[in-house]
Amino acid sequence: MVWVLEFIMLKNRPPIVVILGHVDHGKTTLLDYLRKSNVAAREAGGITQHIKSFQLTTDNRQPITFIDTPGHAAFSQMRSRGSLLADIAILVVAGGDGVMPQTKESIQFIKSAGISFIVAITKSDLPGFNADHVKTQLTESDVIVEDLGGEVPAVSVSAKNGEGIADLLETIDLLAGMNPPQADPQGVLEAVVLESRLDNHKGPLAAVVVRSGQLITGKHLYMDKNIGKVRALLDWEGRQLASAGPSLPVEILGLSTVPPVGSIISDHPVTAESTSSSLSAPLPTALNPLLNIVLKTDVLGSLEALSSALPTGVNMVSSGTGDVTESDVLQAKASSARIYGFNVKTSSSVVKLASVEKVPLSLHRVIYELLEDIESRISPVVTEVVTGRAQILAEFKIDKERVAGCKCTEGEFNKSDSLQLLRGGQTLGSTRFKSLRSGKSSVSHIKTGAEFGVVFSPYLDFKPGDNIIAVK
Numbered sequence: 038m039v040w041v042l043e044f045i046m047l048k049n050r051p052p053i054v055v056i057l058g059h060v061d062h063g064k065t066t067l068l069d070y071l072r073k074s075n076v077a078a079r080e081a082g083g084i085t086q087h088i089k090s091f092q093l094t095t096d097n098r099q100p101i102t103f104i105d106t107p108g109h110a111a112f113s114q115m116r117s118r119g120s121l122l123a124d125i126a127i128l129v130v131a132g133g134d135g136v137m138p139q140t141k142e143s144i145q146f147i148k149s150a151g152i153s154f155i156v157a158i159t160k161s162d163l164p165g166f167n168a169d170h171v172k173t174q175l176t177e178s179d180v181i182v183e184d185l186g187g188e189v190p191a192v193s194v195s196a197k198n199g200e201g202i203a204d205l206l207e208t209i210d211l212l213a214g215m216n217p218p219q220a221d222p223q224g225v226l227e228a229v230v231l232e233s234r235l236d237n238h239k240g241p242l243a244a245v246v247v248r249s250g251q252l253i254t255g256k257h258l259y260m261d262k263n264i265g266k267v268r269a270l271l272d273w274e275g276r277q278l279a280s281a282g283p284s285l286p287v288e289i290l291g292l293s294t295v296p297p298v299g300s301i302i303s304d305h306p307v308t309a310e311s312t313s314s315s316l317s318a319p320l321p322t323a324l325n326p327l328l329n330i331v332l333k334t335d336v337l338g339s340l341e342a343l344s345s346a347l348p349t350g351v352n353m354v355s356s357g358t359g360d361v362t363e364s365d366v367l368q369a370k371a372s373s374a375r376i377y378g379f380n381v382k383t384s385s386s387v388v389k390l391a392s393v394e395k396v397p398l399s400l401h402r403v404i405y406e407l408l409e410d411i412e413s414r415i416s417p418v419v420t421e422v423v424t425g426r427a428q429i430l431a432e433f434k435i436d437k438e439r440v441a442g443c444k445c446t447e448g449e450f451n452k453s454d455s456l457q458l459l460r461g462g463q464t465l466g467s468t469r470f471k472s473l474r475s476g477k478s479s480v481s482h483i484k485t486g487a488e489f490g491v492v493f494s495p496y497l498d499f500k501p502g503d504n505i506i507a508v509k
């Protein structure tokens with residue numbers, strides 16, 4: 038049996054970088070500084086900022102795409118989506134304040150997204166700046182920086198006087214060079230919506246970053262249905278483009294509807310259908326739920342944020358906004374669930390009912406504490422760590438078996454690994470390798486960058502564009 042994997046057209050693309058961290062620690066100021074260091078921006082003599090995400094092109098280095106995600110209080114759905122889209126995260130921690138609750142939440146996002154990251158210790162120009170203190174504090178969240186014998190690079194920066202910024206960019210280059218981000222520019226279009234709004238004059242507008250394929254003027258676009266034709270594409274400085282390829286942030290004009298932030302736009306109806314909600318679930322959902330929960334939160338935003346950050350092994354039997362009610366208690370009892378409340382209250386009668394019915398009830402005001410409580414109740418044995426990621430690029434039939442032609446984009450695969458098939462961020466099922474081949478040979482191990490062909494057992498209905506991950 039000979040498998041020829043000639044169809045693969047992956048090309049290197051600029052890395053996509055997201056900046057995460059506690060409010061006021063300097064994310065916006067750092068992005069502004071970087072935006073202003075753009076050659077083009079300098080040449081234009083100042084910038085009219087069009088969309089917030091941009092690509093940094095400096096004289097002597099490869100372009101880097103920075104995406105801006107809204108950073109309001111508590112961590113929003115979009116911050117988790119941003120870290121999923123990104124190849125590299127910059128965790129900003131202010132040198133004076135040190136690690137704060139949203140720093141820890143950002144670390145959780147980064148770890149669940151499985152991407153490389155750099156710690157930027159910000160505000161190095163201020164008195165009271167203490168990088169060593171931050172580095173020590175980070176060890177409590179299992180972030181061990183290089184100075185302390187770990188693998189996470191840390192750079193001290195000031196977005197006021199530019200100190201350390203060159204170092205930061207070099208570190209991004211270094212990380213990107215170790216695991217070059219790739220995409221198929223000729224493949225099916227996948228563009229992730231980062232901002233969207235209705236403009237009185239221009240109609241629906243969406244700022245997107247292309248993940249693969251090409252956005253081309255004049256082409257029809259799809260989500261669950263046709264959402265219009267690309268009338269114009271504008272980059273972050275308002276320049277018109279005829280097309281936009283992988284990693285390029287652009288604004289699309291000509292849509293018939295305002296696509297929700299986080300959704301995926303395609304140039305192909307079927308792909309769009311299957312991926313339009315894909316970024317809402319950063320972690321594979323539990324196949325064997327170990328902890329049932331009822332979740333009540335103050336507002337929809339925190340409900341979405343918490344739902345998307347729930348660890349594997351948690352099954353949410355019901356959820357909603359508003360105070361915990363007697364019917365929540367009864368529902369929890371019926372499904373042997375624990376009740377979690379975020380920024381909500383309970384009346385004394387509800388507390389009493391919970392106690393009579395022996396339903397555990399815990400109320401929290403800090404998201405990561407709620408998540409920590411949940412995590413502490415799941416056996417660490419089932420906490421899944423993603424050890425390899427591959428994209429399915431093609432399918433073909435050999436001896437009546439459906440073979441997936443894949444490329445390992447991160448980590449590695451062993452023949453005995455447990456696998457999950459993902460479409461966008463949704464888990465379609467668990468499986469294993471029935472056969473694993475690289476070129477003509479049967480192999481037991483696949484490394485980052487390698488192309489390989491597989492047959493799954495049990496059979497799963499995969500298609501090109503899906504991902505497989507190895508979980509331990």
Ligand code: GDP
Nearest residue numbers: 060061062063064065066159160161195196197
């Ligand atoms: P964000 O909430 O993380 O986006 O934080 P901002 O970028 O809005 O920064 C919060 C405050 O810190 C603002 O007043 C900034 O001017 C200030 N700031 C940010 N970075 C620096 C820095 O490197 N040095 C100094 N001195 N101030 C900074």
